[in-house]
Structure formats: structure tokens, C-alpha cells
Amino acid sequence: MKATIYDVAREAGVSIAAVSQVINGKGKISEERRNEIFLVMERLNYRPSVIAAALTGKKTFTLGLLVPDISNPFFAEIAHAVEDQGHKLGYSIVICSTHNEDERVERYLTLLQQKSVDGMIIGTGMDNVELLNPLADKSIPIVSIAREMSSPYVQTVHVGDFAGGKLAAQHLLDLGHTRVAVLAEHLKVSSSRERIRGFREALTCADLELPEALVKTGGFDLLRDGKRQTMELLQQVNRPTALFCCNDLLAIGSLQAAKELGLRVPEDLSIVGFDNTILASVTDPPLTTIAQPIEAMGKLAVDLLIAQLTHPSDAKLTHILEPELVVRKSTGTMARK
Amino acid sequence: MKATIYDVAREAGVSIAAVSQVINGKGKISEERRNEIFLVMERLNYRPSVIAAALTGKKTFTLGLLVPDISNPFFAEIAHAVEDQGHKLGYSIVICSTHNEDERVERYLTLLQQKSVDGMIIGTGMDNVELLNPLADKSIPIVSIAREMSSPYVQTVHVGDFAGGKLAAQHLLDLGHTRVAVLAEHLKVSSSRERIRGFREALTCADLELPEALVKTGGFDLLRDGKRQTMELLQQVNRPTALFCCNDLLAIGSLQAAKELGLRVPEDLSIVGFDNTILASVTDPPLTTIAQPIEAMGKLAVDLLIAQLTHPSDAKLTHILEPELVVRKSTGTMARK
DNA sequence: TTGAAAGCGCTACCAA
DNA sequence: TTGGTAGCGCTTTCAA
Numbered sequence: 001m002k003a004t005i006y007d008v009a010r011e012a013g014v015s016i017a018a019v020s021q022v023i024n025g026k027g028k029i030s031e032e033r034r035n036e037i038f039l040v041m042e043r044l045n046y047r048p049s050v051i052a053a054a055l056t057g058k059k060t061f062t063l064g065l066l067v068p069d070i071s072n073p074f075f076a077e078i079a080h081a082v083e084d085q086g087h088k089l090g091y092s093i094v095i096c097s098t099h100n101e102d103e104r105v106e107r108y109l110t111l112l113q114q115k116s117v118d119g120m121i122i123g124t125g126m127d128n129v130e131l132l133n134p135l136a137d138k139s140i141p142i143v144s145i146a147r148e149m150s151s152p153y154v155q156t157v158h159v160g161d162f163a164g165g166k167l168a169a170q171h172l173l174d175l176g177h178t179r180v181a182v183l184a185e186h187l188k189v190s191s192s193r194e195r196i197r198g199f200r201e202a203l204t205c206a207d208l209e210l211p212e213a214l215v216k217t218g219g220f221d222l223l224r225d226g227k228r229q230t231m232e233l234l235q236q237v238n239r240p241t242a243l244f245c246c247n248d249l250l251a252i253g254s255l256q257a258a259k260e261l262g263l264r265v266p267e268d269l270s271i272v273g274f275d276n277t278i279l280a281s282v283t284d285p286p287l288t289t290i291a292q293p294i295e296a297m298g299k300l301a302v303d304l305l306i307a308q309l310t311h312p313s314d315a316k317l318t319h320i321l322e323p324e325l326v327v328r329k330s331t332g333t334m335a336r337k
Numbered sequence: 338m339k340a341t342i343y344d345v346a347r348e349a350g351v352s353i354a355a356v357s358q359v360i361n362g363k364g365k366i367s368e369e370r371r372n373e374i375f376l377v378m379e380r381l382n383y384r385p386s387v388i389a390a391a392l393t394g395k396k397t398f399t400l401g402l403l404v405p406d407i408s409n410p411f412f413a414e415i416a417h418a419v420e421d422q423g424h425k426l427g428y429s430i431v432i433c434s435t436h437n438e439d440e441r442v443e444r445y446l447t448l449l450q451q452k453s454v455d456g457m458i459i460g461t462g463m464d465n466v467e468l469l470n471p472l473a474d475k476s477i478p479i480v481s482i483a484r485e486m487s488s489p490y491v492q493t494v495h496v497g498d499f500a501g502g503k504l505a506a507q508h509l510l511d512l513g514h515t516r517v518a519v520l521a522e523h524l525k526v527s528s529s530r531e532r533i534r535g536f537r538e539a540l541t542c543a544d545l546e547l548p549e550a551l552v553k554t555g556g557f558d559l560l561r562d563g564k565r566q567t568m569e570l571l572q573q574v575n576r577p578t579a580l581f582c583c584n585d586l587l588a589i590g591s592l593q594a595a596k597e598l599g600l601r602v603p604e605d606l607s608i609v610g611f612d613n614t615i616l617a618s619v620t621d622p623p624l625t626t627i628a629q630p631i632e633a634m635g636k637l638a639v640d641l642l643i644a645q646l647t648h649p650s651d652a653k654l655t656h657i658l659e660p661e662l663v664v665r666k667s668t669g670t671m672a673r674k
Numbered sequence: 675t676t677g678a679a680a681g682c683g684c685t686a687c688c689a690a
Numbered sequence: 691t692t693g694g695t696a697g698c699g700c701t702t703t704c705a706a
Contacts, residue, residue: 284621
């Protein structure tokens with residue numbers, strides 16, 4: 001059926017210990033024997049079982065990746081970066097879409113633990129950080145990505161959300177907008193809160209207000225919510241002339257709403273997104289957005305995780321990468337009004 | 338550190354066999370003992386190791402998913418569907434982005450095998466189907482998705498590519514186009530070939546030709562290639578009035594090229610895509626495209642795979658789902674010319 | 675009903 | 691240099 005180390009040992013007329021040493025390049029084996037053994041492995045099409053090796057204390061070379069929804073381009077791009085770097089370093093990635101449900105998060109956490117992953121990257125919100133304690137006990141390292149996580153045990157990689165919010169606001173201010181509104185996903189998402197805080201801060205500095213009524217939040221069906229919220233905002237009497245959407249998907253919803261209402265973007269309404277996923281470059285008009293260095297974030301997260309694996313340390317806990325304003329065509333100067 | 342079955346047994350004052358039976362709901366254990374053991378497991382926060390169980394012959398409850406690139410929305414959506422259904426049935430998914438490189442495919446195949454996945458779903462092209470033989474030997478079931486695979490050993494789930502090509506052609510013919518061109522990714526992708534074949538067939542039926550010069554193929558950087566190829570096509574003297582792009586990403590490249598050349602879509606150029614990913618709905622103008630039932634395909638692939646797992650059979654080998662024309666704004670009637 | 679014990683495939687330590 | 695062997699955590703007979 002499937003060749004085992006015993007088969008190889010028997011065929012090569014050596015002990016399984018010898019074969020094991022050859023596999024792992026350890027111990028002292030004569031050139032001769034080593035080659036002989038390699039040949040047999042080849043002939044038998046032998047592949048050492050990671051499972052068995054893991055049981056004897058070695059790692060599984062598998063990492064878990066939790067995201068809200070892998071079909072959301074932002075997380076798909078994160079996953080791509082993580083998988084790429086992981087693979088370079090010899091690790092496989094198990095993806096888990098949590099749909100932002102705490103119950104699912106918990107299930108996945110247990111599951112990955114049972115499967116003995118070497119570490120986990122968490123890119124989904126968690127209402128209850130306590131859930132991580134069992135992992136901490138078992139010293140399974142965790143890196144959170146694109147989300148803050150207030151656990152001393154977790155390293156975090158994310159973009160400067162506060163700075164990003166400010167960038168967005170500054171851009172709109174520069175264009176002369178004074179009546180602006182904000183769209184966010186559920187406020188339990190820490191990054192949204194920070195983005196709004198940064199946005200508001202910049203407005204305040206310019207002596208402008210951001211009344212709560214102009215901050216719309218929704219659930220997790222981003223496209224639809226973005227559209228619905230924008231509808232509401234734009235049908236107010238003194239409607240805003242610019243929108244800051246906390247991610248590209250929401251911004252697209254806004255775009256669709258504006259179109260439906262017969263408003264032109266950016267002439268009648270300016271829209272700024274966040275993330276700079278592929279979506280931002282293909283919309284009509286293409287989205288001005290705050291770019292996250294997704295590739296770099298994914299890579300860094302993996303590197304940090306694996307560093308923890310090899311030499312557990314209490315390195316720097318939070319790594320913040322710089323956001324960047326990418327100006328496309330969805331924002332314009334305030335002409336009339 | 339981490340509780341094992343021995344810890345539970347000791348604490349509960351029973352043998353590990355008893356604990357094992359309780360875990361798996363097998364054997365005969367008195368109500369009393371069973372409850373006692375559950376309590377201890379709870380108290381110790383015990384989680385049976387999947388690794389250890391797998392070693393004794395049980396499954397790993399892990400499936401491998403090979404795709405060219407998880408950041409391509411089409412595959413991200415496939416992955417989402419697969420993960421969702423897999424999770425429902427108790428399986429985790431390991432994703433692997435092959436970048437369409439055969440060498441990587443091979444590496445992943447061996448890797449997943451070493452990790453003892455229970456089955457694999459392959460959504461990436463493979464030049465060399467022989468690579469699958471070792472898996473067949475070890476009777477690891479495989480389902481290919483969105484690609485045909487000429488191995489008697491593999492079940493396949495895909496959309497009717499030929500029919501889809503025909504749908505696209507028919508739509509353009511209905512709109513009065515007579516000079517049409519095709520953009521495809523690398524022709525080693527079987528689905529592209531089929532789509533083109535279907536497209537050509539429909540044209541032929543209408544007494545039109547599709548000269549080879551009007552079939553452009555490229556590499557795997559879809560967006561860029563689509564743009565470049567379209568540039569070439571549109572700068573010909575007698576340029577085509579409509580384009581059939583074998584996927585949405587290519588279509589977006591075309592859209593960008595057209596825009597750059599100052600051509601209006603659909604007035605000056607009609608474009609039909611394929612896949613109906615989220616991208617198609619957000620472009621400018623939104624893309625007319627041939628929809629694949631991605632959700633259904635992902636679900637079906639998982640179901641077939643797991644069916645194979647539980648009762649190996651030689652069920653129907655190829656499952657073809659129906660494509661559907663989704664008309665948006667990127668196609669229009671042939672007015673002038 | 676319960677438990678002792680033989681593996682599953684591999685690693686690592688200790689003798690030889 | 692080599693090989694024997696004791697586990698790793700769990701499942702599964704087979705006796706008791």
C-alpha cells in the first residue's frame with residue numbers, strides 16, 4: 001500500500017533508525033549506506049509521514065489562518081501573501097472563514113488545536129479574547145493580522161488605521177469638502193473604530209464636526225449595507241458631499257447607491273475607500289482609497305509567527321505599517337453648494 | 338502541559354480504553370462512568386489529538402485544495418464554497434496556490450500526501466496527469482474542479498465551457514456583431530480551449546469566421562495580458578467590434594485598454610466576460626458575462642470527494658453544471674460600421 | 675462492562 | 691557508525 005520507514009529499512013537491509021537519520025540528515029551514516037537508502041526510498045516512492053513525525057514531538061508544519069470571509073478580496077489577498085510566505089518557509093496553511101461568528105471562531109480554535117497546528121494567524125474579530133487562553137497554555141503562538149487584539153500574548157500586525165483615517169479626511173478637506181459622512185462595518189471591528197477616530201481627529205483639527213448621525217454602521221454584508229446606508233445618507237436634506245468608507249466593499253456599495261440615485265461621482269459625491277484591493281482599481285469610477293500594504297503584512301505575520309516558533313521571545317508586540325493614500329477618480333473638488 | 342488521554346484516564350480512575358470509547362461513542366460504558374469521564378475531560382480541558390488518532394488509521398479530516406492563485410476572486414469564491422461545505426461536514430481545508438507552475442503542483446501533491454490529507458480538490462491546470470498516479474496508488478481520492486482532467490481516476494466538476502462559449506457568441510450575434518475577437522489565458526488551460534471552441538461553433542453556425550489572428554492568448558498575469566492583447570487587437574485596421582474574454586479578469590484588462598484608447602464600451606466595443614465573479618458587477622460599465630455556479634460547484638466537489646471517502650465507488654466521473662448569460666452594460670447593439 | 679496490550683510510523687537516546 | 695528500543699497519543703482487539 002503505502003511504503004513506511006520499515007519497508008525502506010527492510011529493503012535496504014538496515015535499521016529504521018538509520019533510515020530516520022538519513023531522512024533528517026542527522027547522525028552519522030556512511031556515504032555509501034546513505035546513498036543506498038536514498039535509492040530505496042526513491043524506488044519505493046517513500047514519503048515520510050508528517051503525522052507520525054509530529055506525534056514524536058516534531059512540528060506539523062501547518063499554520064491556521066482565521067479570516068471572516070475568504071471570498072472578500074481583502075482577505076483573499078492576505079491569504080495569498082500568507083500562503084506564499086508560509087510555503088517558502090515550509091509551512092502549509094489551513095484557512096478558516098469565521099463569518100465573524102464568535103461561535104465559529106471558537107470551533108476553529110479548538111479544531112486547529114486538535115490538529116496540532118504550529119501556530120495561528122488571526123485576521124478576524126473576536127469579542128472574547130479569553131478564547132485564546134487555552135492556546136496560550138499550550139504555548140501555541142498567535143499573530144493577529146489587520147485587527148488589534150488586546151491580549152498580551154498575541155503579536156499584532158496591522159496598518160496604521162488611525163493614520164489612514166486622517167489621510168482620508170485630509171484628502172477630502174484639501175478638496176474643499178466640509179460636510180462629510182462615514183460608513184463603517186460593525187463597530188466591534190477595532191480597525192473601523194480607529195479609522196473613524198483618525199478621520200474625526202483630522203476634521204476636528206480643521207474645526208469641523210462629525211456628528212454621530214453622519215456615521216453609519218452596519219453588519220457584515222458589506223456591499224448591501226454600504227448601499228443601504230448610503231441611500232439613507234444621501235436622501236437627507238442637507239446631504240454630505242463626501243463619504244469615507246472604512247473599506248472598499250462598502251465604498252462600492254456607496255458607488256452603486258449614488259448611481260441609483262442619479263448622482264455623479266465625484267461631481268456630486270466624493271467617495272474614499274480603504275484597503276486598496278483589486279476592486280478599487282476596477283470600479284466606475286476607480287476608487288480613491290487608503291492602501292494597506294497587504295503583501296508586507298502577510299509576510300510579516302508569518303515571519304513573526306515562525307520566529308516565535310523557533311525562539312519563543314517577548315519581541316515587540318505590535319507592528320504597525322504605514323497606510324498610503326491612493327488617489328483615483330472617485331474624489332473631486334467641491335465646486336457648487 | 339497539554340492533557341492526554343492518559344491524564345483523563347488517571348483522573349477518572351479508568352483505563353484509557355474506556356476514555357477512548359467515550360470519545361468515540363463506541364463500546365459499552367455505563368452511563369455513570371461515561372458522565373464521570375466527560376466531567377474529567379471538561380475539567381482538564383482535554384482535546385483528543387487528531388494527529389494521534391490519524392496514526393491509528395483514522396482519517397485526518399483534512400482536504401487539500403489546489404488553485405492557481407487564491408487572490409484571484411474566482412478561486413477565492415471557489416475556496417469559500419469548498420471551505421464552507423467542508424466545514425459543515427467536519428473537514429478542514431489546506432489551500433495551496435500553485436501559480437500554475439507544474440513544479441509547485443508536484444511539490445504540493447507530495448506535501449499533502451505526507452500530511453495524510455483524506456482527499457484533494459484540484460482547481461489548477463496540470464500538464465502532467467501522471468503526477469496523480471502516486472495518489473491513486475495510495476487511493477487518495479481526487480476531484481478536479483473548474484478544469485477538465487483526463488484521468489480516469491479523477492472525478493470532475495465544471496461548468497459547461499463549450500455551452501458557455503456558445504452563449505457568449507450567440508449574445509454578440511444577437512446584438513449584430515460580425516467582427517469579433519477572443520481573449521484567452523494560456524491555452525494549456527482546458528476550459529479556455531473549450532470556451533473558444535463553443536464560441537467558434539456558434540459563429541460558424543451563423544456563417545461567420547473566427548480567424549486565428551483574432552484569438553489572442555497570453556500568460557497568467559490576466560489583467561495585464563488582457564490589456565496588452567486588447568491594445569493589439571484594437572489598433573488593427575479593421576478592428577473587432579466585440580470581444581469575448583475567457584474570464585472576468587481578462588475582460589477588465591480589455592475594459593482598461595479600451596478606456597485608454599478612448600473607445601466607449603459598449604458603444605464602440607462590446608465585451609463579454611466569463612465567471613461572473615464579484616468583479617463583474619463593479620466594473621465600469623458592469624460586465625456582461627457568463628456565470629459559473631461557483632457555490633454549487635464547490636459544494637458538489639466536496640460532496641463527491643467525501644462520498645468517495647466513505648464508500649469508494651466508480652460513480653459518474655464528470656459533472657457539468659450549466660453556465661448562464663448575465664447581461665449587464667458592457668455589451669450593446671452594433672450601430673454603425 | 676472494563677482493561678491490558680499490541681500496534682500506527684517515526685524520532686531520539688543509548689549501547690554496541 | 692550502526693541498531694535496538696522506548697515512547698508520542700490514540701484505537702482496537704481480546705481477555706477478564
